[in-house]
Amino acid sequence: MSTTERPRILVVGGGYVGLYAARRILKKMRFGEATVTVVDPRSYMTYQPFLPEAAAGSISPRHVVVPLRRxxxxxxxxxxxxxxxDQDRKVATIAPLVGEAYELPFDYLVIAMGAVSRTFPIPGLAEQGIGMKGIEEAIGLRNHVLEQLDKADSTTDEDVRRKALTFVFVGGGFAGAETIGEVEDMARDAAKYYNNVKREDMRFVLVDVADKILPEVGPKLGQYGKEHLEGRGVEVYLKTGMDSCVDGHVVLNNGLEVDSNTIVWTAGVKPNPALTRFGLPLGPRGHVDTQTTLQVQGTDYIWAAGDNAQVPDMAARKAGNENAWCPPNAQHALRQAKVLGDNVISGMRGFPQKEYSHANKGAVAGLGLHKGVAMIVMGKMKIKLKGRLAWYMHRAYHGMAMPTFNRKIRVFADWTLGMFLKREVVSLGALEAPREEFYEAAKPAPKPQAAAEPAPAAKAEAKDNEKAKAS
Ligand SMILES: Cc1cc2nc3c(=O)[nH]c(=O)nc-3n(C[C@H](O)[C@H](O)[C@H](O)COP(=O)(O)OP(=O)(O)OC[C@H]3O[C@@H](n4cnc5c(N)ncnc54)[C@H](O)[C@@H]3O)c2cc1C
Known part of the structure; x- marks a missing residue:
């Protein structure tokens, strides 16, 4: 890392907020005014709204991520x-991918570490659950689901087959509803390539403790989303939680028990727990407490935004909702990042800070090919769309929101190819252990015992023969 005399702006996290804030700062900064350092355990930013489509194979996984160095x-x-x-010394400790941790001094700090899956101590969940926060999980889920079809197609054991063809999803918010919608669509579509697996052999279960799914699009569209999924054969259980899932035996608190190899956990997110080690003021649910300027409360050189921050929702507050906070979504993350970037530049130059305010523009959700729901807010009007039109809105909105021209083109190219070529249904489960086969081929062969040294039985026989000859 560089050791220049320029002030350092340290951006912790290269996700939505980190990437956009760093870009904004670099765009507005004078040449040589500061060093911008972005730290992230991954070398790429993930466009999370496309994870369900990556899991369904509609978008190539590499096109859903943006390489930070590029x-x-x-x-x-x-x-x-x-x-x-260490706020007193203005120093951060960095643990690199390999090697010793080291200290990095900074002058200005941006906290953009996002959220992690919100889990509960449910027996079996840590061992069996599959999350949906990163591209690795989306690829893993896709390979895993297709592998279950391979297994079911090739076994004669009815219990093994039933367990392989049962898919349980816990959490019916954006991430959960979109993921089950996409994966169910892909899996049932793939059934046509299997001799012993039919569309109707698969069982999909969606569970949520709330009394509705897709709360982001409002009660009516949420209800439509539920009925739509049920119409496709998905069993939806509301006001229901999962009590345990040890060895894939899922027990729901409504009395239902099913065996499943696939338990997808999308029951919400919580702020990154690493924040607790930073000594920053945190809100009741663990978010960094920020002012309307995105400055962390009580500081003038630290800013935070996105899923790890508790930002007052000024637009909702002005409309009468006094205690509103910005919900954790990409819509806010993107806009907050831009204001944050401007405020870092202003802070560095001693200029006043801008207040963040953004009125909700609605939400779009894809539920599989040509299916979706969308709510578009235009002033006081809420336009509700469903089915194919909503799905087009979903694709148009996210296609345009995907960072960088390069990635936009790749995503639109994937979609266009998908219109003419059939969906890819190959499972590359072996990706998770790519060296296994080579290891088997390259490991030293065991010494052939007979050639090197006679086996004990042969030795004894030879001795007996010698004795017989001598007598
Ligand atoms: C499946 C799914 C679907 C979604 N769909 C939608 C949608 O349709 N519409 C919408 O508006 N929103 C959607 N969202 C939410 C949206 O993606 C998030 O709100 C947004 O990504 C938040 O941005 P962020 O920068 O706060 O966090 P992130 O984008 O998660 O970035 C956080 C970054 O911090 C890094 N990090 C973590 N720990 C450390 C550390 N110790 N040091 C350094 N870096 C660290 C992480 O690696 C990551 O790169 C979806 C989310 C998911 C999971």
Whole structure:
């Protein structure tokens, strides 16, 4: 890393907020005004709204991520984790991918570490659950689901087959409803290539403790989303939780028990727990407490935004909802990042800070090919769309929101190819252990015992023969 005399702006996290904030700062900064350092354990930003489509194979996984070093050529990008912050010394501790941790001084700090899956101590969940926060999980889920079809197609054991063809999803918010919608569509579509697996052999179960799914699009569209999924054969259980899933035996608190190899956990997110080591003021649910300017409460050189921050929702507050906070979504993350970037520049130059305010523009959700729901807010009007039109809205909105021209083109190219070529249904489960086969081929062969040394029985026989000859 560079050791220049320029002030350092340290951006912790290269996700939505980190990437956009760093880009904004670099765009507005004068040449040589500061060093921008972005630290993230991954070398790429993930466009999470496309994870369900990556899991369904509609978009190539590599096109859902944006390489940080390529899009931030003027920044210093470090691949590692920020583990602690010492505010008195203005020093962060970085744990790189390999090697010893080291300290990095900073002058200005941006906290953009996002959220992690919110889990509960449910027996079996840690061992069996599959999350949906990163591209690795989306690829893993896709391979795993297709592998279950391969297994079911090739076994004669009815219990093994039933377990393989049962898929349980816990959490019916955006991430959960979109993921089950996409994966169910892909899996049932793939059934046509299997002799012993039919569409109707698969069982999909969606569970949520709330009394509705897709709360982001409002009660009516949420109800439509539920009925739509049920119409496709998905069993939806509301006001229901999962009590345990040890060895894939799922027990729901409504009395239902099913065996499943696939338990997808999308029951919400919580702020990154690493924040607790940073000594920053945290809100009741663990978010960094920020002012309307995105400055962390009580500081003038630290900013936070996105899923790890508790930002007052000024637009909702002005409309009468006094205690509103910005919900954790990409819509806010993107806009907050831009204001944050401007405020870092202003802070560095001693200019006043801008207040963040953004009125909700609605939400779009894809539920599989040509299916979706969308709510578009235009002033006081809420336009509700469903089915194919909503799905087009979903694709148009996210296609345009995907960072960088390069990725936009690749995503639209994937969609266009998908219209003419059939969906890819190959399972590459072996990706998770790519060296296994080579190891089997290359490991030293065991010494052939007979040639090197006679086996004990043969030795005894030879001795007996010698004795017989001598007598
Ligand atoms: C499946 C799914 C679907 C979604 N769909 C939608 C949608 O349709 N519409 C919508 O508006 N929103 C959607 N969202 C939410 C949206 O993606 C998030 O709100 C947004 O990504 C938040 O941005 P962020 O920068 O706060 O966090 P992230 O984008 O998660 O970035 C956080 C970054 O911090 C890094 N990090 C973590 N720990 C450390 C550390 N110790 N040191 C350094 N870096 C660290 C992480 O690696 C990551 O790159 C979806 C989310 C998911 C999971």
């Amino acid at each position: 899009v931030l050529p003027k920044a210093e990008v470090l691949t590692g984790r920020v583990t602690t912050i």
